[in-house]
Structure formats: C-alpha cells, structure tokens
Amino acid sequence: MADVGDQRITIHEVARRAGVSHQTVSRYFTRIEGLKPATRQKIEAVVSELNYRPNLVARSMRAKRTGRLAAILPSTPNLTHSNLLGTLSALAQAEGYRLEVVTIVGDARIRADRVLELATSGGFEGILSLSPLPLDPARSPIPIVTTADYDEQMHCQGELADASVVRDIMKHLVSLGHQVFFHIAGPQTYASARSRKLVYETTVKELGLRSHGVADGDWTGRSGYDAIQELPAASGVTAVLAANDYAAMGAIRAALERGWRVPDDISVFGWDDFDMGRYSTPSLSTVAVDREALGREAIQKLIAAVRHDEPPETTHGPINRIIIRESVGPAPHSQRSTS
Amino acid sequence: MADVGDQRITIHEVARRAGVSHQTVSRYFTRIEGLKPATRQKIEAVVSELNYRPNLVARSMRAKRTGRLAAILPSTPNLTHSNLLGTLSALAQAEGYRLEVVTIVGDARIRADRVLELATSGGFEGILSLSPLPLDPARSPIPIVTTADYDEQMHCQGELADASVVRDIMKHLVSLGHQVFFHIAGPQTYASARSRKLVYETTVKELGLRSHGVADGDWTGRSGYDAIQELPAASGVTAVLAANDYAAMGAIRAALERGWRVPDDISVFGWDDFDMGRYSTPSLSTVAVDREALGREAIQKLIAAVRHDEPPETTHGPINRIIIRESVGPAPHSQRSTS
C-alpha cells in the first residue's frame, strides 16, 4: 500500500533539474518566444522526462486571465443531438478561449447553486448556460449568458412572439380540416414545456377550436403512448401536438394499436427533429430548432461581456422551422366510429 | 462603460466588515462547529449582504482535498438517454464527493490532452472517463478510471468474451432460418464500432454464414438508409445488424421503401435501446446496455483509488441484454425476387 507516484511535480523541481530558475520554466509555458534555444531545450528535456504540466489552479489564481469559459448543459438529451458543442467550442477557441462543457445534475435550485459556485470558483472568466436557470446574473462575479431558449425568446420579443410556431402548426392543421385538438405536454418544470402548453391553450381559444385538453407528459415515448391509449374512443380528436418527438412516437404507436391510421385518421406533430423521426414510418412531422444559431449568438455575447465590449447585434433568422412529414395529413371526412 | 461589480470580494473584506480575522471567516465555511454563535451571526450577516462565496480555486490550492471528481463524457449522445449521470452524482455524493460532469469535444488526441490537463489542474481528486481514451493513466497525477465499455470488457475478460452478445444475436437469427447477413457498421474511430464489426466478421466465419459484407456507417439514420438502398436487389440478405438504433431505423425505412416487409422479408437489429425504438412500427429489436452498472462499478473503483483503498469486487451481472421486438422474425421461405 505504498503511495506510488502520488507526489506532484512542481515548477521548482523542473527548474532545479534543468539548472534554471522557476521563473524561466514559467516563461517556457506562457510565452512563445524570449528564451534562448539552449535554455528551452534543457527545460523541454526535463519536462518531457518528468511529464510535467503546470498546475492550472495555481496559474489561474495568480493570473487574472484563465482563458476558460464554461458551458452549462442541462442533463436532458435534447441538445446533444447536434454538433452544437463542437461549434461553440470552435467559436470560443477562435477568440482565444477554452470552452469547458459542464453538465449539472439536479433540480433547478441545486443547479443554480452549482453554477454560482463555478462562477466564484475562479476557474472561469464567463459562463454560458444552455438552459434557463433561476439565477440572478448580478449575483455572479463573472458574466453569465443564457441562450435565448424558446420561451426566453418569447419573453424577450414580447409576449407570445416566438410562440407563432405553435400557432402556425395549429393553423396549418386547421387548414387541413382539423377541428378537435389534443396536447401531450412536457413536464411543467421545464420552461419550454410550460410555454408550449400555454400557447396551445391560448391558440385554441383564439381560433375557437375544440380541444380534448392537455395530457401531462414527461418527454418520454411512454407518456405519449399512455395519453393516446387513454383517449376516449369518441373524443373526436384528429390532431395531436406532442411536446417532443419521443412523446409523438409513443402517440403514433398507441394510435396504430387502436386501429387508427396515421395520418388518415389522426395527425401527430412532434418537436425537436430527432434523427429517428425522419426514418420512422410514418415519418414524424416536427419542429427543427436551430440551436446552433442560439448558441453562436450566446457565446459571442458572452465573450463580448468578458472583454467589456459592446454586445454584438442579433442577426440570426427564425430559430424554429416547421417540418411536415408523413404523420400529418388532412382531417378525416367522417368522424371515427367507436371501435 | 464603467466596470460594474467586477471586483471580487475576498475573505479579508468579509472579515474586516464582520470585525473578525479572516481565519475565523475561513472556519465559518469549513467547519460545522467551533464558532461562537455571536461570531457566526456577525459573519453570516456580512456574507449574505455581500453575497460572498469562497474562491474554490484558492481553497483547493491550499487544501490538499478538493472533494471533487470529474466525469468525462463523450460528446456522442449515447449516454445521455438514461439517468446515468444522476446515479453517478448521487453515488459520489454519498461518499462525500462532488461529481462534475465535463464533456470534452474533439478527436481522441485532443480529448486525451484535455483530460490530462484536468488531471494536473489541481481542481479534481480523481477522473472517471465514460468512454475509452488513448491515455496512459500513469501519466496522470491523480487516479483515472475508465468505464468498462463494451470493447474493454471484451479485452479484460479475454478476447471476444463479451462479444457473445453479437454472436448470440446472430445465432438467434440463424435459428430463425436466416442465412445471408449484412452489417451496417459505426465509425471505426470508435472502439465499440470496431469491435462490433470484428465480432460480426468473426462469427460469420465461425458459423459458416453468408455475408453481404459490411457497410461503413456513422451512427446516423441516413447511413443505415443509404446502406440498404444501395443493397443489390438480389443480394439475398435477410438479416441486418446495425451498429446502433439510428442506423437500424434508417435501414428499416429504406427496406420498406423498396417494398420489403420488415420482418417478413428482412429482419433488422439495432443497438442501444433508445426510447423511440420501442414505439416505432415495427418496433426495434436492439441491445440494452446497462450503463448504470458500468458507471456504478467505475465510480466505486475511482473513489477507492482516490482513498488508496482496495478496489471493490466486481459484482454486476451481464451488461448487455438482447431485446427482441417486431423488427426481427423468421427468415422468408423463398428468396425475394428482384423488384
């Protein structure tokens, strides 16, 4: 049980072995030039022999600049399906920053606490949150920027501005003859789920539609499946809006099992444009969210804040794009009979 | 453009305002007891007024113990579909550690570098990698444990030991009368993709099967779709093993579009047990990977290493479970005719 190889190599040890002062070793790591080739070589030899690397904690405590930004990822899978992380990382790198992607687990309260901890940890110059956080940025010693999520966009641009997507979907369905709607919601702890539900309900009233109401869901296929299975046979529902693609898939499955054809008898919309929805049968109508545009904008805003620059202009186009595939079609001419 | 609220509050400032020494403030944060209630209250008032939080970087530089572990997540989505992260986090917490989940973007070389950087950063006591890494743990000053991934398990337990799953699948298909196989591989930069391909090829030989070969894929639905679309009409393939569920979904879609019934004409297997595969039609036969068991084992191993304890016994059962759903059935009695 001897403690093997556990002692940390310090810059002093490297300096001693190389026969130079520790400041010179420090320079070797921080400056590109300004070292005599001979000195450089001596240090290089010792560094690679000892496999030494500077302690970043110590460095960042002394140097004001750490060159590191943190991207806070929610632990839901929605964001990982694109190359968003790679894009953000590359953008940060182009501006001379490292991006560390941190997933924070727990409820909103815990997550906010941990983010504040990261902010005061001294390791980062700025924080990018890829999901809304119940956090006052003023409480943080470093800039915190949140991506304009679906719902935030809504709030920024005036009540229900971006919600036009949900309304557009419903209008489209109305134009196809649908009259009785049904919403399978996401967990109401998520702002995006709350807002989709809100807009659904608002639009039902606004357009004078009939709604069988809203089922509570939790993003899973099972929740969509259950919601449709429990639908009364005579509900008359012909159009279903699910909170995401998983729930939509479950809904379609349940409909098919009940002998309802999709889309001939009932149309189903998802949200997120997951890869599998494109290839399922029927393929899934959905909403593609341009998270890369949101992320790009957010990280540029963050870097500007870290540098005390003016925030950049917002230039991206629409974030949400409706994709209509096989799961949506004209409403059936006659009502379904009870099976 | 005044720099607003950017100066960091130090422990000295808190101490000054509370009328105590900075060590007393330090004690307020590190020890549960040992402060006079009056002193505690004075400090508490100042802390909440200034919203002060100790600089963790400074703390971890001075104190040898940081109480933090890092979990390195690959930027592929496979792992985020379960509550693995929550489980790991809870396990760490129960042992008195914080788990910080870090996603590292880039190719294997870059990722290995960044992990080494984290290891020497001084911020963590141990690192758990949830994907294989081209990294010599001996080069790290702190313990690094990698979850026994599909392929690693294989190597640990002797060549092809765990590969039994792929072989079991193929044997099952043979028992259903299938004779001509086809594999849609994952990107060969991934160890798991390489190993599935290897075992496929080995088993073809071992069981004396006919194989139409291996298509190069990249985990996406599109790659599965293309592979099947490009299959010669007279290939005679009746059993397809896809590298993951996405590719399998694409394969099924392409087969249906070519007028091949699934599973009547052709059977398709996926891998990963993604949520949507359960509800698609036909539902997807797949392999469920018990990543939680792997993760649990890995983090216990890591914590033991950090504490210089004996590593715990490996007690989990089989990691991979074959799930047979509608996409797999008996081989067609007669060969398909060219359409």
Next chain:
DNA sequence: CTGAAAGCGCTTACAG
C-alpha cells in the same frame, strides 16, 4: 535573456 521578490485567496498547524 534570466533571477530575486511579492502576491493571488485561501487553509492549516500553532499559539494564546
């Protein structure tokens, strides 16, 4: 081009 001094913000013995 390189070395001696000071200090980043905290914690940990050690006194009182």
Next chain:
DNA sequence: CTGAAAGCGCTTACAG
C-alpha cells in the same frame, strides 16, 4: 474560541 504566520504553485512586474 480566535488571531498571527506560513505556504499551496504559480505569474508578473522589476532589476540586472
């Protein structure tokens, strides 16, 4: 129970 001293491993002016 609380304060004065030392030091974690580095970098940044400042001299030479």
